[in-house]
Amino acid sequence: MDAPAPLFVVGTGRCGSTMLSELLREHVHVLSISEFFSFTTDLGGRIAQSFAASAIDAASFWQIVAGTHAKQSTMLRHGVAMPEMLYFPAASGATIPRFTAATGVPAILQATLPHLDPQPDRLFAEVESFVATLPAAPVAEHYARLFAWLTARFGKRMWVERSGGSLRVVQRLLDAFPDARFLHLVRDGRACAVSMSRHLGFRMALVAMQLAEILGVDPYESDDRTWIADLPDELLAFLPERFDGEAFRRHRVPLPLFGHYWSGEIVQGLRELAAVPTDRVLTLRYEDFVATPHAAIARVSEFLGHEVVDEDWIGRVADRVRRSSAAFDDLDPTELRDLTDACAPGFAALGGLYPEHPR
Amino acid sequence: MARDRDLPLESTHLVTGATGFVGAAVVLELLQQTSDSVVAIVRPGETTAEARFREALAGAAQAYETAIDLPAALARCRVFAGDVTRERCGVAPASLGRVTQVWHCAASLRYEDRYAAEIDATNVDGTQHVLALATSVGAEAFNYVSTAYVAGRTTGVIREQPLSGVEPNNCYEASKQQAERLVHATSGPRVRVFRPSVVVGHSRTLGATTFSGFYGFVRQLVQFRGMIDRVQSGLLERTPVRLRIDPDAPINLVPIDTVAREAVTIALSAASEGVFHLTHASPPQIGLATRTVFAMLGLHEPTFVRDGAELGWLDKRLDDRLEFYRSYITGDRRFDRSRADAALGPKRRADAEYDGAAIDALGRWYLARLERERAALPVAR
Numbered sequence: 001m002d003a004p005a006p007l008f009v010v011g012t013g014r015c016g017s018t019m020l021s022e023l024l025r026e027h028v029h030v031l032s033i034s035e036f037f038s039f040t041t042d043l044g045g046r047i048a049q050s051f052a053a054s055a056i057d058a059a060s061f062w063q064i065v066a067g068t069h070a071k072q073s074t075m076l077r078h079g080v081a082m083p084e085m086l087y088f089p090a091a092s093g094a095t096i097p098r099f100t101a102a103t104g105v106p107a108i109l110q111a112t113l114p115h116l117d118p119q120p121d122r123l124f125a126e127v128e129s130f131v132a133t134l135p136a137a138p139v140a141e142h143y144a145r146l147f148a149w150l151t152a153r154f155g156k157r158m159w160v161e162r163s164g165g166s167l168r169v170v171q172r173l174l175d176a177f178p179d180a181r182f183l184h185l186v187r188d189g190r191a192c193a194v195s196m197s198r199h200l201g202f203r204m205a206l207v208a209m210q211l212a213e214i215l216g217v218d219p220y221e222s223d224d225r226t227w228i229a230d231l232p233d234e235l236l237a238f239l240p241e242r243f244d245g246e247a248f249r250r251h252r253v254p255l256p257l258f259g260h261y262w263s264g265e266i267v268q269g270l271r272e273l274a275a276v277p278t279d280r281v282l283t284l285r286y287e288d289f290v291a292t293p294h295a296a297i298a299r300v301s302e303f304l305g306h307e308v309v310d311e312d313w314i315g316r317v318a319d320r321v322r323r324s325s326a327a328f329d330d331l332d333p334t335e336l337r338d339l340t341d342a343c344a345p346g347f348a349a350l351g352g353l354y355p356e357h358p359r
Numbered sequence: 360m361a362r363d364r365d366l367p368l369e370s371t372h373l374v375t376g377a378t379g380f381v382g383a384a385v386v387l388e389l390l391q392q393t394s395d396s397v398v399a400i401v402r403p404g405e406t407t408a409e410a411r412f413r414e415a416l417a418g419a420a421q422a423y424e425t426a427i428d429l430p431a432a433l434a435r436c437r438v439f440a441g442d443v444t445r446e447r448c449g450v451a452p453a454s455l456g457r458v459t460q461v462w463h464c465a466a467s468l469r470y471e472d473r474y475a476a477e478i479d480a481t482n483v484d485g486t487q488h489v490l491a492l493a494t495s496v497g498a499e500a501f502n503y504v505s506t507a508y509v510a511g512r513t514t515g516v517i518r519e520q521p522l523s524g525v526e527p528n529n530c531y532e533a534s535k536q537q538a539e540r541l542v543h544a545t546s547g548p549r550v551r552v553f554r555p556s557v558v559v560g561h562s563r564t565l566g567a568t569t570f571s572g573f574y575g576f577v578r579q580l581v582q583f584r585g586m587i588d589r590v591q592s593g594l595l596e597r598t599p600v601r602l603r604i605d606p607d608a609p610i611n612l613v614p615i616d617t618v619a620r621e622a623v624t625i626a627l628s629a630a631s632e633g634v635f636h637l638t639h640a641s642p643p644q645i646g647l648a649t650r651t652v653f654a655m656l657g658l659h660e661p662t663f664v665r666d667g668a669e670l671g672w673l674d675k676r677l678d679d680r681l682e683f684y685r686s687y688i689t690g691d692r693r694f695d696r697s698r699a700d701a702a703l704g705p706k707r708r709a710d711a712e713y714d715g716a717a718i719d720a721l722g723r724w725y726l727a728r729l730e731r732e733r734a735a736l737p738v739a740r
Contacts, residue, residue, distance in 0.1 A: 048738045168740055206590075213585035216733040226732075229469050230575075230582065232679070236473075256672045257590060264591030268740070338672040345591070 003151070004305040005280070006144075006180045008173050009162035010273075012265040013202045013258075014195035014326065015187040016286035018084065021162045023297065023317045025115065029308035031156040033147060035084050035111035037163040042069035042107070043205045044168060045218055051139060051172045058134045061142040065131060066124075068104030070220035070240060071204055076101045078245030082201035084164065086114035097121065116154065126153070140176035157308050164201065167269035174276065182273060183303060186353060187286035189266070189343035190336075193258035195326035206253050206261065207238050255335055259342025266346035285353060293321035371396045373458045373498065375443050375489055376465030378415035380558060380569040381504050384619035385462055386416060387425055390432040392623055398455055400441040400448050408440035415568070422566030423616060443485030452495035460500040460626060461493040461548070468571045470531035470683045482534035486541050494547040501548040502626050507556040507611065507638050507694050509536045514690045519554070519634040519698040528686045551626060555618045555637040556611035556694060557687060562711050563616075565724040573612060574725045576687070579680045580656055581729055587673070589739045594673075595658045601674040602661045602681075606646025608691035612713050612721075613639045625702045635702060638694040643713045645688050651718040655726065 009024075011017045024032035041050045050064055075081050087099065087109045098121045099105045108127065113120040130149050134142055147159045160183075166173070173180055196202035212218045214230050219239050231239075237247040273281055282303040289296040297314045328336060347357045372389050376382035377399040386397055401408035413433060420429055439455065441448040443465045467474070467481035486503065493501050510517045511527040521543050527533040542550050559574075560567035567574065587595050618637045625631050646663060653661055664670065670678055681688070700707050711717070 044739075045737045047740065171740065209589050210586055212736055213589065214582045216582075216729070217735055218737050221737075222735065227578070229471070229474070230578065233471070233473055254672070254676075260587070260594065260673075261590045264594070268592055342672070345594075 002307070003148070004158045004181075004307050006147075006177045007158070007160045007183060007304070008166065008170075008177075008180055009160060009183045009185060010166045010170055010173075010269065011164075011185040011187070012167055012189070012192050012262050012269075013165040013205075014192045014199060015185045016289060016324065017162050017164060017185045019289070019321065019324075020183070020185060020300070021115070023300075023320060024160050024162075026317050027304075027308070027313050028310040029157040030304060030310075031147075031151045031154050031159040032115065033112060033150070033159050033161040034115040035163050036108065036161055037166055037169060038084070038201070039069070039072060039107040039110045039112070040064055040067075041169070042071050042220070043201060043208065044165070045069075045071060045205075045208060045212075045220065047169060047172065051169075051176060055136045055138050056142070057136045058132050061134060061139065062128065062131050064139070065108045065146070066106035066128065068099075068106055071208055072107070072110060073101075073104040074220070074240050074243050075200065075204060076105060078243055078248065080200050080204075080245045080248050082199070082204075084111045084201065086111050087120060098124070116150070143176060158304070160304075165205070165265070167265045170269055170272040174272065179280075180276075181280040181303070182276060182282070183300065184269070184273060184281060184283045185286055185289075186266070186283060186350060188354065188357065189259060189262035189346045190328040190339050191326040192262050193255050193339055193343065194328045194331075195324065196258045196261070197253055197255055198326075200248075202258070203248070203251065203253050206257060207235065207248075207251070211235055211238060255331070256338040256342040259339045263343055263346035263349075267349045270349050283353070289321055290323045293318040297321075369393075369395055370459035371398055371457055372460045372462055373398045373400065373455065373493070373496070374462040374464060375400050375448065375485075376463070376504070377401060378411050379464060379466070380567065380571075380615060381555065381618060382462070382464030383415045383419040383568060384423070384615045385464060385504075385622060386436070387419055387423070387427065387432075388619040388623040390435060391425065391427055392627065395435070395459075397436040398458065399436060399438045400443070400450060401438055402442045403440050409438045412436070412438045418568050422564060422568055423561045424564050424566070443488055444480045446488055447492045447495060448488050450492070452492060455496055458493070458496040458498045460502060461489065461496075461498045462502045462504070462626075463489045463542075464504045465489075466504070466535070468531065468569075470529040472530060475530045478530055478534045479537075482531075483537045483541070486538035490541060490545050490547070494545070498548045500551065500626065500629075500632075501542065501545065502551045502553060502622065503538070503542045504622070505535050505539050505552050505554045506532075507554040507636055507692075508532055508686050509539055509554065510692055510694075511536070511686065512690065514692055516693050516695050517636070518695050519636050521552075521634065529683065531683075532686065549632045551632055552634045553618075553622045553625075553637050554634060554694075555622075556613050556639065556642075558615055558618055559612050559721055560614065560724060561616050562614035565721055567615065567725070570725065572687070573721065576681070576684050577652055577656075577722050577725055578729060579684070580652065580658070580677075581726070581733075583677050583680055584656055584658060585733075585736070592739070597659060598673070599659045599662045600677055601664045601670050602649065602688075603665065603667055603670065603678055604645050604649060604663055604688040605665070605691060606644060606649070606663045608645050608689070609642040609693065610645045610648045610687060611638050611642040611692070611694060612648075612718075613637060614711070617708075617710065620708075621699060621703060624706050625699065628702055631702045633698060635699040636694045636696040637699060638696055639710050639713065640696065641710065641712065643715075643718065647715055648713075648718050649688070651715045652722050655719050655722045 021034040117123040237244040
């Protein structure tokens with residue numbers, strides 16, 4: 001039986017897609033690949049490197065897959081790792097874990113492999129051996145081979161990759177996997193913004209973005225500090241050489257900035273998804289998942305394809321759907337107004353999906 | 360160039376800040392206008408003081424396409440490693456030899472409170488130390504490069520006279536005010552205080568060697584555009600931001616060659632002393648300059664407001680970023696330069712006009728450089 005076409009779950013940050021990865025992990029025939037691109041792109045800072053245009057050899061591909069990247073390592077060292085980070089000493093399956101905060105944890109070991117196997121170090125070694133056999137090829141072929149190998153390794157029939165905020169790389173994914181299908185999960189932008197503002201990873205992504213634009217270089221990849229005097233006081237503590245974990249925990253990225261980010265992702269993401277034939281895109285609302293989980297999961301099941309039917313899947317996982325708390329109704333009225341204004345372009349782009357919301 | 364009869368035929372000029380924007384231009388001008396010697400006190404950095412000085416002079420000469428035999432000119436220069444934050448700049452006065460004029464150009468251009476100690480150490484203590492050194496070496500004249508924006512929050516016509524009761528906008532302005540007071544209080548050499556306005560690139564080549572003032576304003580906008588574009592692509596192209604500026608007030612831009620030429624010309628006139636505004640006689644309006652820069656950057660034309668209460672969330676973010684430039688973009692300040700004009704006499708040249716095209720050209724010159732520096736930024740998607 002032919003494997004179904006590649007499928008990516010895409011969305012803005014904190015749209016509820018982590019829940020989908022959890023549900024898909026329980027599917028008999030589906031390999032749930034979680035947060036692969038979140039960590040290989042180092043929270044979006046290494047997109048160009050992760051989707052290199054030219055053919056690369058096995059060693060270069062391994063560097064993408066298993067590199068220890070600066071932002072993640074910094075967060076780990078300072079005790080502010082993202083909750084998606086699943087590689088803990090206790091979960092490594094070894095008395096002495098192979099990787100620690102001091103060594104840095106390879107990208108694929110942060111979440112993707114622990115999501116699949118309770119002994120991720122062992123699986124990591126297997127992946128390393130497999131990748132070493134790959135001939136030079138475009139990076140898309142490497143990804144396809146790696147995901148296919150993992151799918152076979154776990155006795156599954158297809159893979160579904162899902163990374164938080166991956167609406168940002170839809171065009172990259174489409175270029176790499178021209179026959180890809182996309183499950184686009186959407187959620188009220190204000191709830192996404194509130195949730196992102198609490199999430200260490202998205203806070204880091206926006207902090208790093210501001211640092212880079214002010215310094216003119218990514219400070220996590222370069223030690224050029226020519227324009228350090230341009231940095232506002234509140235961002236100084238997040239340079240890698242003076243990173244302050246406590247200050248990072250206290251730091252508050254303005255909600256409207258996340259609102260604008262949500263709108264920007266929705267507008268651009270929908271533009272890119274519009275190039276995909278409609279039968280290869282399924283758009284679902286997180287709110288519908290929560291309100292009517294059976295119906296929503298049934299639509300996912302249908303979209304996965306007839307090749308991978310798991311009759312009991314819906315019944316097994318529907319009661320796992322929980323509403324996550326990201327209330328925005330109790331925000332200060334001015335902040336809520338600013339946030340709602342920031343989300344207006346996103347709501348407008350989503351059109352009828354959120355008819356009751358401001359445009 | 361002819362010099363006043365009561366100045367010695369060959370003088371020695373001691374210069375601080377010779378690797379900076381104004382300092383390097385002043386040294387080049389001195390070397391061009393005279394056959395005098397230059398003694399530069401330079402703080403060593405990643406390279407030696409001598410190497411930094413030579414690099415700065417070569418960079419300035421190239422940026423301004425200065426017609427000068429640089430090796431021959433450099434042969435008239437001696438460089439001493441020193442630091443204005445140290446007593447007598449960390450040099451032994453006796454080692455400097457005879458000094459005719461001192462040019463104190465070194466300054467910290469930072470303004471943020473977090474740098475207050477560094478700003479005071481360089482701009483206030485530094486001035487005190489250079490004054491002491493000038494007295495030690497028996498200098499006849501002390502030329503201090505200040506800023507027209509010591510005017511702080513004062514508006515209207517700003518006279519070329521010592522300050523009195525002026526409220527600064529930030530710790531940079533406060534430090535320059537205090538330094539001016541120290542200079543005026545000195546009992547040693549004849550004192551000149553040069554107050555350039557917003558110094559920009561060369562009037563013909565557009566070249567500049569350091570990038571504060573106008574360039575800092577452009578850079579802040581580039582940074583802001585980049586941040587917002589990463590969050591929501593094209594937002595600032597589609598949406599006008601509201602800016603808290605006085606569009607009809609003048610923004611006083613003055614090219615580096617004019618500043619250096621006028622300062623040196625006035626200083627070579629032995630009788631001159633006091634405060635001199637090295638400013639543009641007919642500056643453009645802030646509104647024109649701002650609209651021009653926004654258009655150059657592909658940003659939607661801004662809306663100008665006078666009250667912070669009219670700013671939305673996005674506007675406030677930009678307003679915060681432009682805090683240092685508040686004294687440039689708000690307040691109607693007209694810098695009287697009658698003393699400078701009188702000192703220059705027939706040597707005063709007409710200022711080239713900063714119309715929209717000229718401002719656009721200045722901005723584009725810097726933008727091209729900035730974009731080269733920012734080429735390694737990670738892609739957004």
